[in-house]
Amino acid sequence: MSNLMSATRTTAKFSPRTFEIVAATISAGIVLFMICYWIVQIVGVAHMLRLAYG
Amino acid sequence: MAECGDRLHFCRLTQLTIQRENLMQLLDLFTALEASPIGAFVKDRGATFATIEAVHLMALAALGGTVLVTDLRLMNLVLKDVPSRRIALDAHKWFKAALGVLLVTGFFMVAGVATKCYHNFYFWVKLTALAAGIVFVFAIKMPLLRQDHELLRPATLKLVALASISLWFLVAASGRWIGFS
Numbered sequence: 001m002s003n004l005m006s007a008t009r010t011t012a013k014f015s016p017r018t019f020e021i022v023a024a025t026i027s028a029g030i031v032l033f034m035i036c037y038w039i040v041q042i043v044g045v046a047h048m049l050r051l052a053y054g
Numbered sequence: 055m056a057e058c059g060d061r062l063h064f065c066r067l068t069q070l071t072i073q074r075e076n077l078m079q080l081l082d083l084f085t086a087l088e089a090s091p092i093g094a095f096v097k098d099r100g101a102t103f104a105t106i107e108a109v110h111l112m113a114l115a116a117l118g119g120t121v122l123v124t125d126l127r128l129m130n131l132v133l134k135d136v137p138s139r140r141i142a143l144d145a146h147k148w149f150k151a152a153l154g155v156l157l158v159t160g161f162f163m164v165a166g167v168a169t170k171c172y173h174n175f176y177f178w179v180k181l182t183a184l185a186a187g188i189v190f191v192f193a194i195k196m197p198l199l200r201q202d203h204e205l206l207r208p209a210t211l212k213l214v215a216l217a218s219i220s221l222w223f224l225v226a227a228s229g230r231w232i233g234f235s
Contacts, residue, residue, distance in 0.1 A: 016201055020198065020210050022194075023195075023198045023210060023214055024207075024209070024210045026190070026194055026217070027213040027217035028217075030186070030217040030220065031213065031220060034221070034224065037224070
């Protein structure tokens with residue numbers, strides 16, 4: 001019950017549907033950022049390996 | 055026109071000087087932390103760092119466990135017969151405990167090698183990911199998961215779970231990377 005009240009309090013500024021959309025958008029942004037970050041890291045490591053071992 | 059360019063150049067130089075002074079203050083803070091009794095205690099006694107690191111890694115395993123069990127349930131991959139809301143709320147208590155232990159032991163670990171950490175790029179990646187992870191969990195994930203999951207779109211739950219897993223994976227991976235760079 002207290003958890004439900006807490007959730008209501010936290011999302012009081014937004015309607016539950018709006019909060020869900022905000023959460024989905026931020027999550028999608030994080031996932032996209034992570035994909036880009038790991039691509040850059042893997043390409044960087046591959047480049048260093050190519051430099052080191054020809 | 056030339057005067058305007060000179061003024062812009064002067065403003066840019068002043069801005070760079072202020073930024074550099076701020077960075078120097080941060081480096082001073084890290085140097086002072088390493089030279090403090092806490093830093094000396096962690097660095098000078100052989101087993102201290104290893105013991106703190108062991109506790110840190112156990113807390114990391116506990117935190118990883120809570121994140122995995124919650125997020126994999128949200129993705130509908132494990133524990134399908136248990137309500138996802140119940141798992142999320144129960145695991146969150148352990149998450150908070152593990153996070154507390156991680157922050158305390160992490161502070162002591164940094165104290166021993168503060169100047170090394172300051173110059174390590176992946177230390178800052180880890181801290182940024184950690185801050186983002188904490189904000190994400192307490193401001194986005196848990197307020198969302200406290201709602202009735204039947205009313206939420208399954209795609210939203212899966213997306214939140216994927217973002218959470220990827221953030222905490224980056225925290226753990228960049229933490230390990232500090233030791234090898």
